[in-house]
Each structure stands twice: as structure tokens, then as C-alpha cells.
Amino acid sequence: MRKAARTALWAILCTWMAGWASGVLAAQPAGTAGQLDLAAYRGKVVYVDFWASWCGPCRQSFPWMNSMHRQYGRDGLVILAVNLDQVRADADGFLKKYPAEFAIHFDPAGQLAQSFKVRGMPTSVLLDRDGKTLLVHEGFRSKDPPELEASIRKALH
Amino acid sequence: MTKTLLKAAVALAMAALAGCSSLGIKPWERDILARPEMALDAAPVDNAFDEHIYFSREAAGGGKGFGGGGCGCN
């Protein structure tokens, strides 16, 4: 039994070391995604949403963002959905099923997500007209739309 | 397992947990893990039948379990 248990501990140790090593050795994808110049949006309230085709809750958030765009677009709300798919075709497939009336920015290398310190998927960031961060919201649940809409309205006025 | 080995296994698990802060991927890199076949419980019918058969024919049993993995959304 000692021998078998020793085998187990070695197996566990090797698994973890291999995983750690593969993470360390994994090369960062080359940054070719365009840097986003948020200065262009000064004067507008910007709702940045980080999403991906594989993110389930994003299927609920897109219709809601469409309705926000329709309601508050003329008041100065800009919705910017940043896609983090590594394969563009996956994102296109999602957009076919859930069309967006708002702007989509593609960030396959995750540079924008990195600079916004995204901690979960999806993540939405609300910026006021001066570009200051008003709120950072992780996830999208059924109880979120009223709270998020209230924050947007407050930022617009 | 002897008590020593059990303690060692728990200690290893805790050390692993402590070292876990450097292990892992970014939240937006979970596309592969979000695939249904990468779920820990991807084949519930297969697993249920296997557990049933092996439980009826062998002395050991169970051991698998718990969540984690997936897209990590919400």
C-alpha cells in the first residue's frame, strides 16, 4: 500500500508541476488587436461589456443591451461590446443568433480585458462622460437589468 | 493509506491551494473549458451505469465529485 500511495502522491505532484509549467511556458498571443482609444468617446456615457460566444449569460445580456441602446442612445449612451473570442468565426456565429445594434470591438488577445482587469465573464464597466469609471459589474443575472439601468440613467443626467 | 500518508495528501492539497494563486488562466480564456465535453460530469448516463456496475462487482467505490471548471460565468 505504501508503494501505491507513493505512486499517487507522485502522480498528483507531476500533474500539478506539469500544469504550472505549461502555464508559465505558454506564450502570450501576439498583440495585434487594435488598441481602443476611449478618448474618442469623451462626452458620452460608455457601457463597456466584455463578452464571448461561449459565455451563456451573454445570451441574456445582448437583448437587454439592444434595448438600452434603443432607449438611451440619443441621450448619449454608447454601448461597446468587447469580444474576447480567440476564433473570430465563433464570435460571428454568436452575433448571427443574437444580433447587436451597438458597437462591437474585437480583442482576441485580451489586451483590453487585461487593462480593465476583468475578473469574470461577462464583465461590464460603466464610464461617465469624463471617462471616469462609475461601476464595474461582474456577471449577468436576471436581477441585474434594473440596477444597471438605474446606474446608466444616473450617469446620463 | 496510513495516517501519515493521509496527512501528507491533505498537506499537499493545501500547499497546492496556496500555490494556486499563480496557477490558472484568465477569465476570458475559458472557451475550451466551456465546451460540454470538458465538463467534469460530461457523460452522466455513462458514469451512472459504470458506477452501478463497478459497485456491484468490486469492493472500492465512488471517489469522484464536485464542481469547478466550465465557463466560470456568473
Place this chain on the structure above:
Amino acid sequence: MQLKNPQCGPGLRAGLIAASCALLSPATRAQALPEPEAGNQVDAGLLYYQEDKGRVRSVDAIVKLSRDFGDERALSITAAVDSLSGGSPIGAIASRSVQTFVSPSARSWNPGGGGDDDDEGRPYQVAPGNQPLVQDFHDLRGALDVNWSQPLGVGNKLAAGAHFSYEYDFLSASVNSALSRDFFSKNTTVGLGVSAEFDQIKAVGGTPVPGSDYSQLAKTRGNETKQVYGAQLGLTQVLARNWITQLNLSVDKGSGYLNDPYKILSRVDASGALLGYQFESRPDNHARRSVYLGNKVAFGRSVLDVSLRLGNDDWGIDSQTVEARYRFPLGARTYLEPQLRWYRQGAADFYRLYLTGSDPSDSHMSADPRLGAFTAKTVGLKLGVGLSGGSEIGVRLSGYEQTPKVRSSTLAGLEGLDLNPRLRAAMLQVDWRFAY
């Protein structure tokens, strides 16, 4: 496949597994396109299991309903029905002459009787050289599992479940619960689960006095009970974009009536001549521990699932399990998944293939092959075809072979006899997942 074996109550393992499965219910897991929005699905399966040499044959059906109630609250209900026929080893070894046994319902020994009297059961004979089997004549088992999972506070998930199973001589009820929490941007998940199981054994024909002479059929009427308590500590860790690993430590403790009321042992003299039979006698406590390490690694669109499990208990049984599955696509919607499993266990301290004169009658003993030393291999192949909307059908064919370590004896009277035959079984499974 309970096979009238009171040790077969799956409540505990089903309990912990159920709680843990609830924590990763399809409802809380993102689904890749083109699957439907809500995490609702039905999983159904049919299994045909057949052992060789006229042993057990069974047909099992299972249906699992999973429903997402939004905000990560999910319910799953699983119902299973098994129908068995055939027989399993009674524990006595083969002999050079014809052997006679009575069916479990017998309360008095009259091997020459016609079996008209219920108390006499039905005597049956086993040809020379054959492994004696218990004749199973009742054949239906039903089981129900219910599991609920929901968030608890911020960042924690709670799961709770119950299991119930019924067959004419065995009843099992268990409850389980698990709490888990994510760390480090959900790269790490730690969970703790507990479960409690209560079983009732109503042996057909009554419960035999453990270790007593088989021909006396000294049985008590009345129900026996057993309890099993278990706990599991789990750690799930994302190692890379394509690799997730899981480490589980499990313990459980059973107490109460742990015998199989239908199993006996042969007693032979120094030359191997048959002296008689005795009912088995197991301890009334059983503590088990196991360590499980599982991995899922994706290579392109293929997935490799590799796991290792080590276990031991206070009955002296050590076990090692290694399992690997490799799923690879055959086209846009089809996949093939070969499966391999290797398992080895050592014998329980009180396991005996047969008793000799030197074995005392009053110690623990059992000839149940499930407690003996053996190696088992499984080879299987699954074919899956994806249907629209995230649904899928699958077919799986596998073969299982169990090879005992000790199969013969050097005693003169037992030479040339296969005292512990290999077990071979074939399984055909058809399953269907319907997502809506």
C-alpha cells in the same frame, strides 16, 4: 444489479456523487453554440448487461431531468429501474461431485424434498466442476435521486440531495449535502460534502446466524439495518486553457449488518473432501478511504480523460484504478470515444476461497468474490452523434473481465478444479440527451 446483496446499497456513493454532480449541473455551465439558452435537459439511457456462464443478466433504464431555475439554481431528478435475472456465486467452491443447495427462502433443510413447502425452499443441484450460484428469482429494483443546488451568500454554492432505492429485500435511503467555493478567478474550487445513508435488509427466508452451519438453516426473522456516513473533500484546479484537474479525498464508515445473507463458504478436510458449508460472517464495521485524481485535457477538438484512484479500508482491501477515455471527432457532429479501465484489488483479511479444518468457525470469513483479490479490465467504445439543438444520441459497447488471483488449490480432492472462475461481461448501452 443488487443481486440480493445488502452490500450493494449505492446510497452513499450515489449521494456524494449526486451532490457533486449538482454543483456542476448543466444549468450552471455555459454551453457552446448552437445549444439552447436555458440549461434544461433530459438524459436517458438503457443498458443491457450480460455475464457469461449463465450468471447475471440485467436491463437497466435511467432518466435524469435537469432544470435551470435561473440565477444558478438548479434541480435534477433521476429515476432508475433495473431488471435482473440469472445468478451470482453463492461462495461455495466447485466440487468433483454433485452439490445440492436450497433457495434462500428455505427455512428447513430438506434437499430431497419437492419444494412444495415454502419453508423448504427449492433445492437445486450443481453439476460437478461448476461454480455454485444463488438462484435469483426476484428481479426488480427502483431508485430515485433528487438534487438541488443554489448559490449561498457570495461566491459559495450549496447542494443538497436525497436518494431512495427499493428492491424486495433491500431498502436504502440517504441524504447528502455539499458546499463549495471558487478562488483565484474561479481557477480553483474547493468543496466539502457529507452524506448519511440508512439501509434495511430483509433477507428472503430470514437472516442466517453468521458463521453457522448452512444445513441447519438457523435463521432469524426480522430486519437488519446498516448505516453509512461519508465525507469528501474536493479540489478542482484549472491548470491551463485546455486542462482541468480534480483531486478528491473521501472517507466513509459503515456499521450494522454488513453480511450478505445468501453467501456461504465450503469447508473441506486436509485432502480436499467436502465437509459442509457455513454462512459467512463479516465484521460489523467498515471504514474506507480513497484518493481520486482526475484530469481532462483537450487536444484540438479531442478530449483525453485520465484518472487514478487509490483506496483502502480496515478490512484489508487495497485497490488501484486507472481509467482513460479519449474522445475524438469523426466529423462535424460525430465522435468516437475508446475507453480503457484497469482495476486491481487485494483480498479482505477475512476472505477465504474455502475453509479448511484449521480455520476456526467463530472468526470472520467470507468467500464473496467481491472481497477477493483480482484484477479487472474494461475495454469499451462509444459512438456519439450530435443532433440539432444540443441534443445527442450515443451507443456504447464494452467488455469487462475480472480475473481472480487465487483460482485453484493444491489439495488432492480439489486438483484440476477451477475454484474461482474468471468473470466476463458484455455491456451494450444506448443513451440520449435532449436539450430544451
